[in-house]
Amino acid sequence: MKLKSILTIAAISIASLTYGQEASEALQISGSVDTYFKYDFEKAPNIKTYFANEHNSVSLGMIDLALKKTTGKASFVGELSFGPRGQAQSIAPSADGESFHIQNLYVNYAFSDKFTMTAGYMGTFVGYEVISPVANFNYSTSYLFGYGPFQNAGIKGTYAFSGKASLMVGLFNDWNAYQDLNGVSHIGAQLMLAPVEGWSAYINFLSGSSAGSPGTGTIIDLTTAYQVTEKFKLGLNAADYSIANDNGGYSGAAIYPQYAFSPAVALGLRGEYFNIKGAGGAADASLTAITVSGNLKAGGLTFIPEIRFDSDEDLSQSFMKSNGAATKSAAQFSLAAVYAF
Amino acid sequence: MQISAQTASLPVDERGVHTFLEISELGAAKKETMPANVKHFFKSNAKALKLRSSKGDTAFTGTGKMILTKSTAGIGHPTAEVNYNILVELRENKYRLILTDYIVTPYERDRYANFVPSTTKYRLEDKPGKLNRGEWEGNMKYIITESGKLSAKLKTAMNTTQAISKPEAEKPAAVSTTKW
Structure with a gap:
């Protein structure tokens, strides 16, 4: 009898949910294709940037x-x-x-104009750069990106106080994990502020203990961008990640000035300082990197010529000269083609 | 003025600004209902239009927004939003619609594969380079089409009498079920 009542209530609930539905919007399809050529001036796999790491080769990015x-x-x-x-x-x-090939897989429900909930596997909310080459200005990526999370699976609620401020709070799996082997173990939050038109700032927090980790890891991250003038945009990313009990982490900052000569032609620079925290009393290791990229757009196609210089003061990246000798500096050129549809 | 989507570009006004302008004649019988119909038009398109001010019952000024979508056979994604000013002026038995000051804000993909407004925007008058002429022409064609659709909606609203405020129907007198 009880089961019958529950089934009746469930049926009525589903019926009223269906009745309350608004018209559905058309299915959206989008994506991208990217390919690149990279040349390291020492003919060695020196700059271990994510995604553009194959020397003297016309290589593949992805189809998305x-x-x-x-x-x-x-x-x-x-x-x-x-x-x-x-x-x-x-x-x-x-x-x-096997890879599941999934970058984003989530469902979202807007309970009101102000409050939404999202659950699934999502691009991370932490950091300035992302996996999709369409959403980055530079083709190679920063150390802050490479060392940080790529995706976060979880459930989150976002409340918009106004168009200028919102707060997200959620529970997440370990970084980049489809399944959390030690249970849902991370808590995350994001405060978004948009004080003036063209300026947005995200203060991000993510903390938890991953499976096999020696301690709780905590990231505090600031990601902000300001369209200073019609042509000039300035971005900034700063982050600190620490694993408890002196188990290392990283910190760093990157600045992203970009100038658009026209809607089709833009030039941008990324200047980054990155510090790898030594674990168990070991010394830190620092890096600096300067990347200059152009964006040349023709319809859906963007060419990204790029030159990058990295300095590895503490030899943490094992840069080599062409003769195999260790060196503190590395440089590379790359040309990428990204088509978005 | 009749503009079709085949037209390459919207005409420009005295300021050199791309402008959609349409003048329509209405029968004398519609004169009384015109102001109410304009208000009804703004109200019934509240998602896309906002009425900012009205000058007496002869001029209504507002802002509008249209979403440009790149699609083939109904499948695609939003590529830009266009904000514009809208003016509806009434005179005798006719009205004119002006859509002008089109500002295009391209959409960009975010980390969650959603398309959101970018921080850059440009006026429709800003000439595209050779590389982006095709995209600009596509946007222009879409804007002409959408402006035409809005004009058709206004025409329908102006030719209806539904917006006349009717006196409320007289309520039936209350009845008592306790006394009889």
């Missing part, structure tokens, strides 16, 4: 396909990627060693 559908207050996003950038270089393999 994203689907989005909104029906009333509910929506989903499913984003699949195939290729080195979208598989082994950005997604941890599942238990059987």
Whole structure:
């Protein structure tokens, strides 16, 4: 009898939910394809930047396909990627060693204009740069990006106080993990502020103990960008990550000035300082990197010529000269083509 | 003025600003209902239009927004939003619609594969370079089409009498079920 009542209530609830649905929007499909050539001036795999790491080769990034559908207050996003950038270089393999090819897979429900909840596997909310080459200005990525999380699976709620401020709080798996082997173990939050038009700032927090980790790891991250003038944009990312009980971490900052000569031509610089914290009393190791990139756009296609100089003061990156001798500096040129649709 | 989506570009006004302008004649019978119909038009398109001010019952000024979508066979994604000023002026038995000051804000992909407004925006009058002429022309064609659709909606609203405020129907007198 009880079961019958529960089933009746469930049926009525589903019926009223269905009745309350608004018209669905058309299915959105978008994506990108990217490829690149990179040349290291010492002919060695020196700068271990994510995604553009193959010397003197016309190499693949990924093909990326994203689907989005909104029906009333509910929506989903499913984003699949195939290729080195979208598989082994950005997604941890599942238990059987295979990649699921998934960059984003989540459902979202807007309870009101102000409050939404999202659950699934999502691009991380931490940091300035992202996996998709369409959403980055530079093609190579920063150390802050490479050392930080790529994706966070979890459930989160976002409350918009106004168009100028919102707060997200959520529970998450270990970094980049489809399945959390030690239970949902991380708590995260993001405060978004947009004080004036063209300026947005995100203060991010993510803390938890990953499976096999010697301690609780905590990231505090600031990501901000300001469109100073119609042509000049300035971005900044600063982060600190510490694993408890002197188990290392990192800290750093990167600045991103970009100037658009026209809607089709822009030049941008990334200047980064990065510090790898020594664990168990070991010394820290610091790096600096300067990257100059152009963006030349023709319709959906963007060419990204780029030159990058890295300085590895403490020899933590094992830079080599062409004769195999250790060196503190490295430089590379790359040309990438990214097509977005 | 009749503009079709085949037209390469919207005409420009005295300021050199791209402008959609349409003048329509209405029958004398519609004169009384015109102001109410304009208000009804703004109200019924509240998602896309905001009425900012009205000058007596002859001029209504507001702002509007349209979303440009790149699609083939109904499948695609939003690529930009266009904000503009809207003016509806009434005179005798006719009205004119002006859409002008189009500002295009391109959309960019965010980390969650959503398309959101970028921080850059440009006026429709800003000439594209050779590399982006195709995209600009696509946007222009879409804006002409959407402006035409909005004009058709206004025409429908102006030709209806539904917006006339009708006196409330007389309520039936209350009845008592306790006394009889």
